Amino acid sequence: MKKIEAIVRKTKFESVREALHEADIDFLSWWEVKGQGTAKQGLIFRGVAYDVTTIDRVFISFVVRDVNEEKSINAILKSAFTGESGDGRIFVTQIAQSIRIRTGDHGDESLYDKE
Amino acid sequence: MKKIEAIVRKTKFESVREALHEADIDFLSWWEVKGQGTAKQGLIFRGVAYDVTTIDRVFISFVVRDVNEEKSINAILKSAFTGESGDGRIFVTQIAQSIRIRTGDHGDESLYDKE
Amino acid sequence: MKKIEAIVRKTKFESVREALHEADIDFLSWWEVKGQGTAKQGLIFRGVAYDVTTIDRVFISFVVRDVNEEKSINAILKSAFTGESGDGRIFVTQIAQSIRIRTGDHGDESLYDKE
Amino acid sequence: MVKKYFKYIGLPVGLSMVMPVFSYAQDAAVAAAVPAVAATPEPFISAGNTAWMIVATAFVMLMTIPGLALFYGGLVRSKNILNVLMQCFIITAVISLEWVAFGYSNAFGSSTGALAPYIGGFDWAFLKGISINDVSPYYISQATERIPHILFVLFQCMFAVITPALIIGAFAERIKFRGFLIFTVLWAIFVYNPIAHWVWSADGWLLKLGALDFAGGTVVHINAGIAALVMAVMLGKRRLPKGQHITTPHNIPFVVVGAALLWFGWFGFNAGSGLAADGLAASAFLVTHIAAAAAALSWALLDWFINKKPTVVGISTGAVAGLVAITPAAGFVDVSGAIIIGLLVSVFCFFMVSVVKRKLGYDDSLDAFGVHGIGGIWGAIATGLFATPLIQSAYSGVFAGNPKQLGIQLIAIVSTVVYSGVGTAILFKIVEKTLGIRATEEEEVSGLDITQHDEIAYSEAD
Amino acid sequence: MVKKYFKYIGLPVGLSMVMPVFSYAQDAAVAAAVPAVAATPEPFISAGNTAWMIVATAFVMLMTIPGLALFYGGLVRSKNILNVLMQCFIITAVISLEWVAFGYSNAFGSSTGALAPYIGGFDWAFLKGISINDVSPYYISQATERIPHILFVLFQCMFAVITPALIIGAFAERIKFRGFLIFTVLWAIFVYNPIAHWVWSADGWLLKLGALDFAGGTVVHINAGIAALVMAVMLGKRRLPKGQHITTPHNIPFVVVGAALLWFGWFGFNAGSGLAADGLAASAFLVTHIAAAAAALSWALLDWFINKKPTVVGISTGAVAGLVAITPAAGFVDVSGAIIIGLLVSVFCFFMVSVVKRKLGYDDSLDAFGVHGIGGIWGAIATGLFATPLIQSAYSGVFAGNPKQLGIQLIAIVSTVVYSGVGTAILFKIVEKTLGIRATEEEEVSGLDITQHDEIAYSEAD
């Protein structure tokens, strides 16, 4: 089982979600984070245009069976891409255990709907 | 050392916290996330009842010594359970290192109060 | 590649960020979390002073090449330290894969600017 | 208001009774201030007084929505704010309709027979027989330059609206919406309207007794405060996480905005209660502002001395407490009275909400009793102490040599406390047994916004 | 207002024409209410009426900022709130300038020749020739006790401001700021000013026809509502995530505060439209409040019966719908009319926004048409139904035995719908072809706050 974490543009979140859905990945969690990288955001305050390096991002986190790792990554790569600085990162981590609270299922079983 | 991450209902957070406390797990971090899974949330807007698949969840994250892994999981399983769709998941990851900033303690030592 | 996660005081975040910058760590993500540990926060409400155990913290998360692990940790340890209860924790996890969305770079290459 | 009542029957088209009929009666001490019938010039609608009273009426509405709604809404947890806003909003709608339907007639109209001192009849139901150019039968200092009767109806409507809204503070975060709504309507009809009749109507027994309540110390604040206490006790405590009895306000800026709008609106409440734009209104305005200022400062200093830090919620609460306390006294005391009333009310309320409430263990979530009940009682007593003939020559308190007034004030307080307390308890039981009123644990934990209204206050979804 | 017009030319220094000139003309049914010229005493500025009208004017401004700004701003997604606030704010600035520059003169001034019934001239451009102590040529119930002419200018200014601001609700979340601004200014000049002239100016053809619109049912609400519909259709739908057609309001407390401030400000809008502080103002005030209350309750009950839960956005929307519907009727109907108007308007609007809109498939983001268009049309019809001579003796509707009035109202409605619809469509096309008006996908997805204004509404950065 792999945990896939992707940090993407806020404006790309909906298309990533859709791409994952098309790749049959329907279980996810995400939240807003601040990110610092190569991108900058221009703002104006009382006549002064200034740049901030802190940019709102969406952090998407989901755990998939190993078999789904690649297609998940590809879905994100395609849907989150703009080519402009600030597209974000994908990180993959090995997961030791996964449990579905409602059913008590462990491991791979916990990661898809059996019905 | 294991990192235990649980995604639970907002309404179950306080009882999870209490259950963990009873299991002597008193160090935690958590935050609000959005989740998508099998559950739906009904809302009403100007005469139209509609469902959203995006639901507010609490993401709980804490690192424990290996010895505490099982009882932590059990505490969560019991306290977060309702049996309705949307109870959430628990994920466990192997942690390579842990350090307590105030004391500089490393590893297992950093995860409990020596006093 | 290592993921370094640090939970620090809100008031120390800016100095951590600066210390990391001095250690050439310029790519990060962070968000606000609630934390429970040994520290307490005093509040007043209508004549009653009370303590809450839930304290706002900043959760910093970034992935570095193995070579940068130590200096990152040291930067955080120095800049987040006050000696008072509540300084927080650093956790290190092994990362299986890292991809930069804009360039498609994998692994270590995705973690620094080649230019 | 101790309202002077000149029963001027208007001349609606098709109505045959065209002679103004004078039916005023009050006890001797008060009667002195009433001009002899013969000498009274025909009253007319004064543009100046009407201008002020339209605005005062609008100000009082602002107190409920968004004033009180934000004040209370900011104090609750974010999962319950919409429920509080909804309660304030629907009270504004429902009670306004009840008021024109029959509430005004019950409260300010006359009835015959033994009930006359206790409740009005239905003569003015749906404002029957009141035409738009009729002058108000009620007035205080301006016998001739009056306002339209319908404007008086609407001004009083806003008081009828805010009073049940104040009670929300006691049962916030744990009441079913349906039960709340039915309870509130019943309460307005069976508790508010009678007490308003006692104290303010021409026939009211407390008015005739000489009880002083310029803008609603008994009718509004003691009444709502006692109902709040009864509700808090009967409904039981909120189900909070183990060991917790305080919740942290979810949005203190809203609390401040709400308090500021209450302060602002209260100028209409108090300075409008003279029903004219004159020296008395200016005086009521002045003492209202000064009492609020004194009480705000007083609470901030108590916070500072006792808990080491002055707090924003504290100073806001203090201001509201000061406004509550000056309410009955606003047309009777001068600046020095206002300062004393203001400085002391915070001491009483602070002590109540920080020490006594905890000792007694009831859960008055947002201190509706602690602020409005206690503040209102202190205000009613203080009116009996500090009323000075320099403001309205007919009315004096203990320190102006009229100790009898304090006794009268106590009668007014006790009768309001008893009637409101008993009435609220009975209505609570009726609603509890029929529709149910306490929220379930699941509703409370999930929050009333999502469970009662299928809405989320703050949403980030796309 | 059906304004009585007494063309009093002021006496600015250096102007030789010093005699008041009476140039009033209206159809027979209305003329009855006008006092004979000979008997008219010299009008003067009444302090009481002026006091109320200054305040009423301020109240109407409050409706746009922050009232409508918060109402709409709370309903959009958080990435677009600043854009909505900015639109409301800049409309307040730009239209106010346009109004004193020539808008007032176009709308309320006279012109000669064939155009006179349709649009005014430039005599009062930059308020030329209006000195500060001139009395207003326009009045309703108080022929003698008037207000300053410049105060009437400013009161009407606030109506000119809020009307285009209402349209924002239709195109929210998907319009370029530049295109919006130019469109709005053109619309104010070419659509609002003429219609205001038709209905309210002394020479207006709809006024002469006898159309009743006390405070802006046709001029403000139908007009803005139809423009909203046209904009929603022509601009196309928002680009929402696949399958989604509803967005969740990002801050419902803001919606409630906005609705409450609209309610409050509407007292100035409606009760101020009598231009005096008298019985008529009090009556307009009363029916405004009661209609809003009835409509709020009505919507809450519809929610409750149809979707099982009463909602906060629902009750707020209902209140606004009630205020819209009572607007044209406020000076003509009594309490019972107000209750019926209020109860029914929510039924119509509820049905429109929850069923019809979806069926027809246009994207009126915040229901500017669904509430203001539908509510305004119902109000204009209802005025023709329920107008009663008990309020203003010269005006009656169907149920008071004057069926002709309904026909006149329908003419007013249809002509407003046609003119506003066609005018809006033409202006839209002009702006679209020249500057562009629809936001790009990137702008829409990123949000208009950051793309149009380089600002973020809520920021946690240090």
Added chain:
Amino acid sequence: MVKKYFKYIGLPVGLSMVMPVFSYAQDAAVAAAVPAVAATPEPFISAGNTAWMIVATAFVMLMTIPGLALFYGGLVRSKNILNVLMQCFIITAVISLEWVAFGYSNAFGSSTGALAPYIGGFDWAFLKGISINDVSPYYISQATERIPHILFVLFQCMFAVITPALIIGAFAERIKFRGFLIFTVLWAIFVYNPIAHWVWSADGWLLKLGALDFAGGTVVHINAGIAALVMAVMLGKRRLPKGQHITTPHNIPFVVVGAALLWFGWFGFNAGSGLAADGLAASAFLVTHIAAAAAALSWALLDWFINKKPTVVGISTGAVAGLVAITPAAGFVDVSGAIIIGLLVSVFCFFMVSVVKRKLGYDDSLDAFGVHGIGGIWGAIATGLFATPLIQSAYSGVFAGNPKQLGIQLIAIVSTVVYSGVGTAILFKIVEKTLGIRATEEEEVSGLDITQHDEIAYSEAD
């Protein structure tokens, strides 16, 4: 106001001096406007004027809480908003008490001897000898139809409250609460009261000199603006993350609501400064609105041309700048003057806050000096340029052929700048040396909310 002063000593019970005493004196140019004593009819309390002035007073209070509180509170970072709200709230409380205690007497009362032109005495301390039906000794255009004296006291109270509150913008986010509070009280007593006396009291030397300041350009805005500059410089910069000198506002919708409430309240501030509901009030109202609109638009356009995008904080700031600039001129200029004043003030303020401030390197956190200081100075000069006898016949500026007026305005500006600057610096030093005034690094970094008040503005805890 250039207030006409008719010293009417009231008739409190037990006071033997019963004859009205006329003690008015002004230089020749002004005296012309004063009616001869003999011909003056007995002044009385006008309901219409009183109605308006009660409301105007309430409006001015609304400017401080919640208007300014939200405007400033939205601009700071979220860790400091409560501190700003608390500062505004406690100023309202403390200064109101100071004002009735002796502030009013010092500012508007008389003293004898050499100090008379500079500061009043204590005759009116605790409003001694002012009974509720006394007419105000101060009036502008309505010599006979006056308002109650106590209402004038309260109207002025609100000015005394908002002036120190404006300074908050300069030292926001880095001041200890205790030091702030003591400084503010001292400043009100030793800086505000004297300057108010100079400019507005019957005996004031600047009034006698003929300085024109209708509603507080010098007394309020220049005064607060200069104090702001001195505080910003002496307190030093905020400790921001390295390389940063701008902080991003945490809640721009609050900024907009605050600006809108300031705009609304300013109608009371300026149109109320004529102390009557008449043509002059309407004129002040009109020019206030138009100047604000012009300045708002002007700032938006500057933003647009210079930084490519019009911003919400920008247009809000522009509106406030316009209101500041028109303040001294509101009773003296016409619409064209207002438009010019408004269009230009944004140019000056924009340049100041975006270029000069940065160059000079002081940290005026929220631009209290940049907007109120600069805007106030421009307004005072503009009054000397654009005052026209069409508004008040006795007063003309340069363009109406009275170049002398500009000189007088400059004297008023310079003396205010010097006195306020020096006074502020002295008081700062006194407080710094005794109690301490600059927040520690730990306090600043943690935020003033938690460190000064033990409270958190927005909390999600259960």
